[in-house]
Amino acid sequence: MEVGNLHEKLFANRYRPDTSNHLQVKNGEQCQRCHRYCETLCPAGVYRWDGIGLVIDYDGCLECGTCRLVCPYDNIEWNLPRGGYGVSYRFG
Amino acid sequence: MDEKFDVAIVGGGLAGLTCGYCAAQAGLKVAVVERGEYPGAKNVMGGVLYVQPFLDMFPDFLAQAPLERKIMREEYWFLDGDDAFTLSHHSQRWKDQPNAYTVMRAKFDQWYAQKVEDVGALLITETNVVDLLREGQQVVGLVTDRPDGEIRAEVVVLTDGANGTVASHADLFPRPDPTDMALAVKEVLELPREVIEQRFHTPDSSGAAIEMFGSFSDGALGMAFLYTNVDSVSLGCGGIVSQMAERAVNPNDWLNTIRRHPAVAPLIEGGRVKEYSAHLIPEGGYNAMPPLFGPGWMVAGDAAMMVIGLHREGSNFAVASGRAAAETAVKACAVGDYTLSQLAQYRTKLKQSFVLPDLAKYRAVTGYFAQHPDFLTVYPRVVNEFAHQIMTVDGTSKWEKQRAVSREFRRYRTKWQAVRELAGLLRTLR
Numbered sequence: 001m002e003v004g005n006l007h008e009k010l011f012a013n014r015y016r017p018d019t020s021n022h023l024q025v026k027n028g029e030q031c032q033r034c035h036r037y038c039e040t041l042c043p044a045g046v047y048r049w050d051g052i053g054l055v056i057d058y059d060g061c062l063e064c065g066t067c068r069l070v071c072p073y074d075n076i077e078w079n080l081p082r083g084g085y086g087v088s089y090r091f092g
Numbered sequence: 093m094d095e096k097f098d099v100a101i102v103g104g105g106l107a108g109l110t111c112g113y114c115a116a117q118a119g120l121k122v123a124v125v126e127r128g129e130y131p132g133a134k135n136v137m138g139g140v141l142y143v144q145p146f147l148d149m150f151p152d153f154l155a156q157a158p159l160e161r162k163i164m165r166e167e168y169w170f171l172d173g174d175d176a177f178t179l180s181h182h183s184q185r186w187k188d189q190p191n192a193y194t195v196m197r198a199k200f201d202q203w204y205a206q207k208v209e210d211v212g213a214l215l216i217t218e219t220n221v222v223d224l225l226r227e228g229q230q231v232v233g234l235v236t237d238r239p240d241g242e243i244r245a246e247v248v249v250l251t252d253g254a255n256g257t258v259a260s261h262a263d264l265f266p267r268p269d270p271t272d273m274a275l276a277v278k279e280v281l282e283l284p285r286e287v288i289e290q291r292f293h294t295p296d297s298s299g300a301a302i303e304m305f306g307s308f309s310d311g312a313l314g315m316a317f318l319y320t321n322v323d324s325v326s327l328g329c330g331g332i333v334s335q336m337a338e339r340a341v342n343p344n345d346w347l348n349t350i351r352r353h354p355a356v357a358p359l360i361e362g363g364r365v366k367e368y369s370a371h372l373i374p375e376g377g378y379n380a381m382p383p384l385f386g387p388g389w390m391v392a393g394d395a396a397m398m399v400i401g402l403h404r405e406g407s408n409f410a411v412a413s414g415r416a417a418a419e420t421a422v423k424a425c426a427v428g429d430y431t432l433s434q435l436a437q438y439r440t441k442l443k444q445s446f447v448l449p450d451l452a453k454y455r456a457v458t459g460y461f462a463q464h465p466d467f468l469t470v471y472p473r474v475v476n477e478f479a480h481q482i483m484t485v486d487g488t489s490k491w492e493k494q495r496a497v498s499r500e501f502r503r504y505r506t507k508w509q510a511v512r513e514l515a516g517l518l519r520t521l522r
Contacts, residue, residue, distance in 0.1 A: 006344060008365065009279065009365050009368035010368060012365045012366055012367055012368055013367055013368060013369075016129065035337075035340075037337040040337065040340050040341070040342060041275065041333070041336055041337060041341075041342060041343075042342075043275065043277045043342065043343050043344060043370035044370065062368075062369060062370040062371075063134060063255065064255060064275060064370040064371050064372050065254070065255030065372055066273075066275045066333055066370075066372065068255075068267070069267065069268065069269075069270045069273055069333055069372070070270050070333055070334075070337050078257065079257075080127055080220045080222075080257060082220065082237065083127050083217075083218040083219040083220045083236075083237055083238070084127075084128070084129050084217065084218030084219075086134075087133075087134070087369075088128065088129050088130075088133040088134075089132065089133055089134065089135070089136060089197070089198045089367065089369055090198050090366075090367060091196040091197075091198050091199070091280045091324075091366065091367045091369075092132050092133075092134075092135050092136050092137075092196055092197035092198035092199075092201070092367075092369065
């Protein structure tokens, strides 16, 4: 395994994937004028800028809440995944 | 839910479970609402748990609880590039008087939750708290995401952790600021037990805890850690969210630097990732704490910013504040008064314990490092350079080496600046 490969690492985790996205961008236009710290900081690589908008790969979310804190425009609506869904740490 | 509870607790972490345990043991009707599949499913910490608060509660704690390794050695490493300058404390006194153990929170919290259920509390898992029930200003219960999901209670205790969403959603207090929160990531790396014991010199289930500071964080208030578990090691790092944003750095960038460091790499070689986690740590301390109580509610643990990052303390504050909240609820139920003035006893209790005095003592630490952004690069560099020069015998006189180190140091600081800076640090720690 390549050292520190993020996708391999996320693959080691246990998730119970929810069917709906618990992370929503409130106003997509705002992101165009932003440093997009969410994309830089997210430890699970959930956010990706595709040139037009943010692509949110919520399945890998580790539910740390960093994106919510770091968004300068408070533009991320951070809801909890439904009870019992999302990441389920086996070690923690 | 038609039943009415004395205490409804949001979140089954160390603060919530302790509150639930103490309140139920005192005869109150308690509900603990946990969003994970099981308590611990969403709970992460580096892994070092101080055991004294639990020994007070459970006399046979060490035999019963799922603990990993007893910490017999604490180390601080100051890294600069490929160099390391390390300090360590070994103590046999910890053998008979255990201080800290590594734990896996998913396992530990399930064990603890069972204790809470055993004394009669109701544990409701897989359930999100989405809002608070109110009558005027008085908080009178919880709204969950279950159908028919209102839970009425005399007292609500918020222990929903560093990423708690209830308080800001219910307008009790705003979410924390990114200057007050650290983001940490961790890998649990599987290694055979005997390999760990050879590499870390930790026989017989003893363990080592290594904290690292230095050039990897590029001046941000950041740290890394390496802890031994029974058949894995935990490698992780973290830093203040706003400072990582300023540097446009992802915690995995730091982690990948650390794992390749020549002092770290041989210790983790061959380790297979069993789990990768991320979590916020409230580092803002005393100055960033929210109001601790209001009419019908209290807040404890990480949700109340009760952490001293410097000493890796947080679990002890969670337990102590959870217990203080329970004791306050017991008193309130005895007199049937759940108003703000009655629940103010919670703050008094925290003030009389170590919780608020200790948090107040370290109130300036996080701010100090924010104001001295190169502290954690300059000083590790200088100690490594000094050690290297003094320990290398190459025909140069020690006088000349000393002058070289001094010249190197003066590139960053005048003597006077250094004295002022270190005195300032001592003042914040005093």
